[in-house]
Amino acid sequence: MSKDKHPTQPGRRAFLKNGALVLTAASLNPSQLLHAEENAKRLRFGLVTDLHYADKPPGGSRHYRETLHKLEEASNQFQQDQPDFIVELGDLIDAASSVDVELNYLKTVNREFSAICKNRHYVLGNHCVDTLKKEEFLGEVGQEKSYYSFDRDGFHFVVLDSCFRSDGVPYARKNFQWTDANIPAAELEWLKADLNATDKQVIVFAHQRLDVNNNHGVKNNAAVRKILESSSKVLAVFQGHSHQNDLNEIGGIHYCTMVAMVEGSGTESNGYSIIDIEPNGTIHLNGFRNQKDYNWARQA
Template sequence: MVLAAASVSSLPLHAAAAAEDLCVGLVTDLHYADKPTSGSRHYRETLGKLEEAALQFERDQPAFVVELGDFIDAADAVETEQKYLRTINQKFSAICDSRHYVLGNHCVDTLKKEEFLGGVGQEKSYYSFDQGDYHFVVLDSCFRSDGVAYERKNFKWTDANIPAAELDWLADDLATTQKHVVVFAHQRVDVNNHYGVRNNAEVRNVLESSGKVKAVFQGHSHKNDLNDINGIHYCTLVAMVEGSGAENNGYSALRLAADGTIRLTGFRNQRDRDFS
C-alpha cells in the first residue's frame, strides 16, 4: 500500500531553518512484518508509511537518517525474520546513503545481534560519530541484567540494561569530545517503569557528568513524551506502526544549529519540539 505524502508540513517557525543547520531524519518502532494486524499495530502498513516519510526526507535532504529501534517485529523462524528485515531495509536504504540503526528488543527477538547488524550493514550496536558541530552517540540497551545480550527469545523485554562495559565506553567517549552531544536510544533512559532501562539512573549520571549532552531521542513506548532532567531533554517519539492509514503515521526531521539549538519538526502524529 502506497500512502500519499502528508498534507501537513513544517510549521512556519521551522520553515526558514538556517542553511547551515544540520538535518537528521528520524523514524522509530516500524515493527515491519508480513503478518495480520494485532490490536493497534498494523505491521504491513509500515511499508506505505515509510514511503510517505521518504518523500518528506527527499525534500528535507537529511545528512543521515536514524531508525530508533524495533525496525522489525518478531517472526517464528530466523529465515522469515531475515525476509522481513530485507524487505523493510530495502525501502529504508533508498532514503539516504548514511543510515544508523538502534537495536530494539524486537530486532533481536528472533535474530542474534550480529544477524540483524549484518542484515543492515552496520558494524556495531553501540558507537559514536561526528557530523558538523555535533557528536552523536548510538546506545544499545538490549542486555539482560546479568550482562547477557538479547537474542532468540532469551530475555524479558522489561529487563533492559546498559552493561558496565558500555557505560565505561560511554564515559570515555563523552570525555573526548568538545562538541554538542545528541544521543539515540531505543529503551527509555528517563523513566523507571517497564519501558525504561533498569539502570537508567547510572546512564543519566554518565550523560549529566559530561556536561555536553543536549538531548536524547528514544522510542519504545510508542507515544509522544518529553522529560527535561538536569539540563538534558529526553524526547520520546511516536511509533510508525500504531494505527491504520496515513493519518496515523509519525516521523520527524531534526534540525541542529551550531549554537546548540535543536528543533524537531514532527509529521502526522509526531509533535514538534524546540530545545535551546
C-alpha cells in the same frame, strides 16, 4: 499542531532571538522564511522509530504490513528535506516464527529504508533481536557495531544499545524478558570515555527509555543519566519503545520519546520527524502526522 499536519506542509517554527521566542512564520512571508532557512548553517537529520514491519495481520493497534506504505510517505518527505543522515530508533521489525522468516522481514523493510539515504544509523530494539542475534541483524543492515559514536558538522552523536539482560547477557533468540533492559558495565565505561574524549555538543540515540522507571525504562538508567549529566555536553536524548510522544527534562537534558510508526491504520496514523540543530545547539524538531513539534534553546 503537528498531529494533523500533512507532510510537505511545514509547520510554524520557533526561534530564540535576544532571549525571546519568535515564531518565524508569523513575522516572515514564505519567500523570506525559505531564504532564511536556506542560508542558516544547520545540521539536519531524520528520525523514525518502531516500524515493527512484519508480513502478518494487525495485532491490536499495530498494523505491521502498513509500515511499508507509511515509510514510503516518510521517504518522500525526507527526499524533499534532504537530511544529512537518518536514524532508525529501534524495532524496525516485529517477531517472526523462524530466523528465515525474520530475515525476510528485515530484508523487505530495509530495502525501502536504505533507499532513502546513504548515511543511516540503526539502534537495536528488543524486537530486532527477538528471533535474530545481534550480529545477524547488524550484518543484514550493514552496520558494524550495536553501540558507537560519530561526528558530523561540529556535533557528536552517540548510539546506545540497551538490549542486554541484568546479568549482562545480550538479547538473542527469545532469551530475555523485554522489561529487563540494561546497559552493561563495559558499555557504560565506553560511554564515559567517549564523552570525555569529545569537545563537541552531544546528541544521544536510544531505543529503551532513559527517563522513566516503568517497564519501558532501562533498569540502570540512573547510572546512564549520571554519565550524561556529568559530561555537561549532552543536549538531548531521542528514544522510542513506548510508542507515544513524551518529553522530560532531567538534569538539563531533554529526553524526547518519539511516536511509533506502526500504531494505527492509514497514513494519517503515521509519525516521523526532521530535526535541525543550530550551531549554538538550539534544536528544532519538525514532526509529521502524529509526531509532535518541539523547539529547545541551548542553555547557557
